[in-house]
Amino acid sequence: xxxxxxxxxxxxxxxxxxxxxxxxxxxxxxxxxxxxxxxxxxxxxxxxxxxxxxxxxxxxxxxxxxxxxxxxxxxxxxxxxxxxxxxxxxxxxxxxxxxxxxxxxxxxxxxxxxxxxxxxxxxxxxxxxxxxxxxxxxxxxxxxxxxxxxxxxxxxxxxxxxxxxxxxxxxxxxxxxxxxxxxxxxxxxxxxxxxxxxxxxxxxxxxxxxxxxxxxxxxxxxxxxxxxxxxxxxxxxxxxxxxxxxxxxxxxxxxxxxxxxxxxxxxxxxxxxxxxxxxxxxxxxxxxxxxxxxxxxxxxxxxxxxxxxxxxxxxxxxxxxxxxxxxxxxxxxxxxxxxxxxxxxxxxxxxxxxxxxxxxxxx
Amino acid sequence: xxxxxxxxxxxxxxxxxxxxxxxxxxxxxxxxxxxxxxxxxxxxxxxxxxxxxxxxxxxxxxxxxxxxxxxxxxxxxxxxxxxxxxxxxxxxxxxxxxxxxxxxxxxxxxxxxxxxxxxxxxxxxxxxxxxxxxxxxxxxxxxxxxxxxxxxxxxxxxxxxxxxxxxxxxxxxxxxxxxxxxxxxxxxxxxxxxxxxxxxxxxxxxxxxxxxxxxxxxxxxxxxxxxxxxxxxxxxxxxxxxxxxxxxxxxxxxxxxxxxxxxxxxxxxxxxxxxx
Numbered sequence: 328x329x330x331x332x333x334x335x336x337x338x339x340x341x342x343x344x345x346x347x348x349x350x351x352x353x354x355x356x357x358x359x360x361x362x363x364x365x366x367x368x369x370x371x372x373x374x375x376x377x378x379x380x381x382x383x384x385x386x387x388x389x390x391x392x393x394x395x396x397x398x399x400x401x402x403x404x405x406x407x408x409x410x411x412x413x414x415x416x417x418x419x420x421x422x423x424x425x426x427x428x429x430x431x432x433x434x435x436x437x438x439x440x441x442x443x444x445x446x447x448x449x450x451x452x453x454x455x456x457x458x459x460x461x462x463x464x465x466x467x468x469x470x471x472x473x474x475x476x477x478x479x480x481x482x483x484x485x486x487x488x489x490x491x492x493x494x495x496x497x498x499x500x501x502x503x504x505x506x507x508x509x510x511x512x513x514x515x516x517x518x519x520x521x522x523x524x525x526x527x528x529x530x531x532x533x534x535x536x537x538x539x540x541x542x543x544x545x546x547x548x549x550x551x552x553x554x555x556x557x558x559x560x561x562x563x564x565x566x567x568x569x570x571x572x573x574x575x576x577x578x579x580x581x582x583x584x585x586x587x588x589x590x591x592x593x594x595x596x597x598x599x600x601x602x603x604x605x606x607x608x609x610x611x612x613x614x615x616x617x618x619x620x621x622x623x624x625x626x627x628x629x630x631x632x633x634x635x636x637x638x639x640x641x642x643x644x645x646x647x648x649x650x651x652x653x654x655x656x657x658x659x660x661x662x663x664x665x666x667x668x669x670x671x672x673x674x675x676x677x678x679x680x681x682x683x684x685x686x687x688x689x690x
Numbered sequence: 691x692x693x694x695x696x697x698x699x700x701x702x703x704x705x706x707x708x709x710x711x712x713x714x715x716x717x718x719x720x721x722x723x724x725x726x727x728x729x730x731x732x733x734x735x736x737x738x739x740x741x742x743x744x745x746x747x748x749x750x751x752x753x754x755x756x757x758x759x760x761x762x763x764x765x766x767x768x769x770x771x772x773x774x775x776x777x778x779x780x781x782x783x784x785x786x787x788x789x790x791x792x793x794x795x796x797x798x799x800x801x802x803x804x805x806x807x808x809x810x811x812x813x814x815x816x817x818x819x820x821x822x823x824x825x826x827x828x829x830x831x832x833x834x835x836x837x838x839x840x841x842x843x844x845x846x847x848x849x850x851x852x853x854x855x856x857x858x859x860x861x862x863x864x865x866x867x868x869x870x871x872x873x874x875x876x877x878x879x880x881x882x883x884x885x886x887x888x889x890x891x892x893x894x895x896x897x898x899x900x901x902x903x904x905x906x907x908x909x910x911x912x913x914x915x916x917x918x919x920x921x922x923x924x925x926x927x928x929x930x931x932x933x934x935x936x937x938x939x940x941x942x943x944x945x946x947x948x949x950x951x952x953x954x955x956x957x958x959x960x961x962x963x964x965x966x
Contacts, residue, residue, distance in 0.1 A: 343962055403798045404963055426801040438796035442717040442812070451713060454706040455802050483717075 332376035333507055333539040334383075334400060338409035339373040341395050341563075342366050369395040370562045372409070379506070380534045382540040384554035388668040390564040393543040394433075397509050400541065401431050414507050427456065430500030434493055434512035438486045438500070443576075445495040448479040449502060456503035463502065470498040473528045477543060489516035497528065501538075508532065510542045511674045526552050547660035559667055566667070572636045575660075578667035582637035583618065584627040584644050587652035594623050613641050702845075704804070714813035715841055725815055732776070732819020737817040739891055743827060747834075754896035759834040760923040765891035766828040767847070768915035770899045771854030772886070773820035781819065782954075785866035794870075795963060804958060805951065832955060835923075843922060845941075850918025853940030857914045858886065860946035867950070867957035886911050893920070895929060902930055904926045910946065913939045 346362045348355065370392040377383045385393050398404040400411050402418030402425050412416055414428040432438075439448040453463045471477045474494045479487060487495065493513060494559045500508060510529075514522045526549060544550060550557060550571065557574060559567040567574060588594050595679060600607050600617055607617040609627065616632030619626040629635070634644070637657045644650070658666075697961050718725050743765055746758045781788075782908065788794060788808060798808040869875040890911045894902040895902040898902060906912040912929075917936040920926060934943075 397962060398795070401799050403795050405959065422798060423801040426799050429797050429799060431796075433792075433795065436792040436795070440713070440717070441711055447713050449719075451706075451710050452800075454709050455800055457702065472740075 330413075331379055333379045333381075333414055334375075334377040334541055335412045336373050336400065336409070337412070338394070339370060339399055339406050339411055340368070340408045341370040341392075341399060341404060342368050343405045347415065355581045358546055368563055369679050370399070370406075370560075373560065373563075373565055375565065375568055376537055376557050377541055377616060379539055380484060380533060380537040380554060382529070382542065382553055384550045385541060385543045385560060386550065386557050386664065386667075387543075387566075391560045391668075392513055393560055393565075397431075397511050397541065397543065398562065401429060401509050403424075403547065405654040408491075414640045428504060428505055429509060430503070431506040431509040432496045432500045432511065432513050434510075434515035436497075437484060437492055437496055437637065439492070439495055441485050442483060443494075444481045444483055445476070445487065445499075448484065448495070449480075449499060452502050454501055458503055462504070464492055464536070466502055466504070467498075470501065474498060474524060490518060490521045490690070494521070494525065496524065501532065506538055508540045510537050510540065512544055513542065514544065516548055522546070529553060538567065551660055554595065561668060563628050566670075575636055575658075575663055578663050578670060581659040582640065583650075584637065585654040585656070586625050586644055586648065586650045588623045588625060589649040589651045591623075593648045594620075594625075597625055609643075609647075612640075615640050615643055651679065699764075703802070703806075708805065710810045711813060714810065718813050718815050726961065728815030729819040729822075732773075732816030732821075733823050734819070735816070735887075736769055736820060736823045739769060739887070740823065740827065742891070743830075746960045754893045756893045756895075756923075756925065757929070758783060759831065759836070760919065760925070761893060762827070763894065763923060764915045764919040766831040767851055767854060767919050768825065768886075768890045769820070769824035770828050771851050771914055772856040772858060772890075773817055773824040775858040776814050776820050776853065776863075777817035778855070779809060780814050781811050781850075782862045782866040783879050784811075785869035785958060786879075788871060792871070794961065798961075806953060817829070835887050837922065845921060846918070849940040850915070853943030854914040856940075856943035856947040857910060860943070860950040861886075861909070863947070863950035866953040870961050881939050882909070885909060886897075886914065890914050891914070892916075893925075899930065906931060910942075913942050913946075926929040 342363055344366055347360065347365050349358050349363070373392070377385075385396065387393050393406065399404060399406045400413055400418060400672060402413075402422050405419040416425045418425040418429075439445055440451065443451075445648060449467065451460075451465075453460075458466075471480075474497065476498055479491045480495065482491075484492060486497065493515065497510075497513060513529075515524050517525065528544070529540060530553065533540055542549075542553065554572070556569065557567070557571055558565055559574060567577060588597070597620055599615055600609065601620060608630055609615045609617065612635075614628035614629055614631050615627055616629040618624060629640070629641060634640075637655055641653075641655055642677060660683055718728070719824070730806050743762055746753065747762055748756055752758050756764075782805075784946055785808065788811060793808075793811060794804065797804045800807065832839075858866065862879065864873050865879050868878075889897075889905060894905055894912055897905070902912070912931075917929060917931075917939040920929045921933075921937050929936055
């Protein structure tokens with residue numbers, strides 16, 4: 328856990344009130360006379376902290392509450408309950424002070440002036456934020472070097488491609504040198520080359536500029552390349568907060584290490600383990616089991632909740648046996664995330680109903 | 691904060707607003723056809739008033755006890771107030787569209803008041819047309835006027851026009867406050883604009899008492915030009931309200947605008963965003 332939290336969400340919740348339309352014409356008339364109001368919980372009891380210079384990926388399926396969480400942390404939305412503190416400021420309470428501390432990119436919508444060339448939007452933002460001219464120039468040069476903006480920054484924003492526009496949005500969000508950056512799907516609609524460019528840019532911002540970045544994305548390669556830590560959110564609640572391996576461990580435990588053992592003594596040992604019956608755990612390790620064996624060819628796989636990652640398992644197997652051939656198989660991150668999104672694993676500190684369910688599942 | 695820093699901050703914010711306006715203007719200028727059409731639209735919009743004014747001046751001796759020159763002063767003051775409103779504060783009328791397009795969200799994370807950012811969203815080219823016609827009509831009204839234009843009267847006519855602008859802005863700002871939550875306010879907004887264009891330019895004393903009362907206390911368009919023009923032309927006592935109330939029109943405009951802004955801010959606090 329980082330020492331100083333730059334972004335802090337404490338019991339953050341957001342409830343939207345909407346009117347439900349009843350079906351049919353009669354239903355529509357009834358709704359007109361007595362509308363049925365429902366409360367939709369978009370985000371519930373979200374707690375997490377992001378330290379200085381840390382990049383955190385907020386993951387979750389569509390409608391999980393990621394954007395609502397970001398909107399509360401940026402001050403666009405006022406939380407129904409709980410508190411957000413970003414760089415020492417409660418965003419919705421002190422919007423202007425907060426604005427100087429944060430930069431934000433919402434990939435799906437631009438914040439640039441639609442009818443102006445991107446470069447003129449930059450100069451408007453320079454004026455709004457009061458950025459000194461020399462710093463402004465230096466930053467523009469730096470962003471141009473990293474994102475190749477000068478190729479298209481004299482084009483009106485409405486004529487830019489999505490990838491070009493989002494790159495301009497990224498530069499615009501950092502012109503005032505904010506210590507905290509929120510990025511909601513920043514690589515949406517980009518080709519692989521540009522995506523890579525943006526990832527390099529983001530890594531640069533975190534590593535060289537020490538910025539704190541909170542990112543949402545559906546691109547798992549991005550998560551693997553950028554995020555040290557992920558927060559998985561589903562149905563408005565936090566399901567998991569930890570390193571990416573943690574997600575693999577919890578939801579993608581289906582790795583396999585296939586080894587061909589060189590020493591017949593080892594093969595015999597495996598045979599003995601198998602005879603002991605299920606689960607055929609490898610002694611001296613936690614969570615590594617023998618799944619199958621054909622002569623000297625053994626397939627190891629994860630067993631139980633404490634199963635290690637495929638890399639840890641690989642190390643353990645190599646350390647213990649002499650092998651002539653080795654192969655590993657792992658679910659790719661997309662599969663892991665699919666499993667994570669579909670699962671109903673409750674958050675810590677969830678409501679009783681969820682807690683009971685958790686207990687019965689032994690989780 | 692000392693007076694000096696307050697002053698610097700104030701000047702800075704005006705300079706920023708001016709720069710953004712210039713860029714917005716430039717952006718509109720680049721679409722030449724659209725730009726000229728915009729000016730023409732603004733002017734054509736007011737044509738019915740011009741037709742009315744010329745018929746009034748050439749065919750009738752007056753209207754409801756008002757001489758035709760006095761009526762012309764109402765019409766021209768209203769048009770001037772309207773043109774200034776469109777120029778400085780008219781973007782609130784597009785609030786429902788700006789909310790739908792998600793323009794409000796980025797405004798909330800920039801260090802500038804959201805209302806000002808909304809006003810600086812684009813340059814209202816049609817205001818140029820409005821104002822050209824308005825100034826022309828106003829000059830015509832002044833030329834025909836037999837009033838002695840003392841410094842006091844000049845100051846009052848300026849205050850009256852600004853007050854009128856603020857009344858119009860207050861009405862649309864109040865509607866815009868609702869637009870945060872109900873996109874259908876655009877119909878109300880059109881209706882209101884229509885209403886002000888139709889009834890704002892005449893002496894309301896020609897209308898039934900209930901109607902003129904409604905235009906004073908419900909949709910207070912009497913304060914835009916009718917009352918200030920009446921005070922200037924000596925109709926102060928026969929406008930159906932205490933003269934002091936009519937005289938106070940510019941202050942009432944200011945008060946209405948401040949109230950509408952408070953309502954708007956309150957509504958912004960309840961903003962729940964789009965796609966949220």
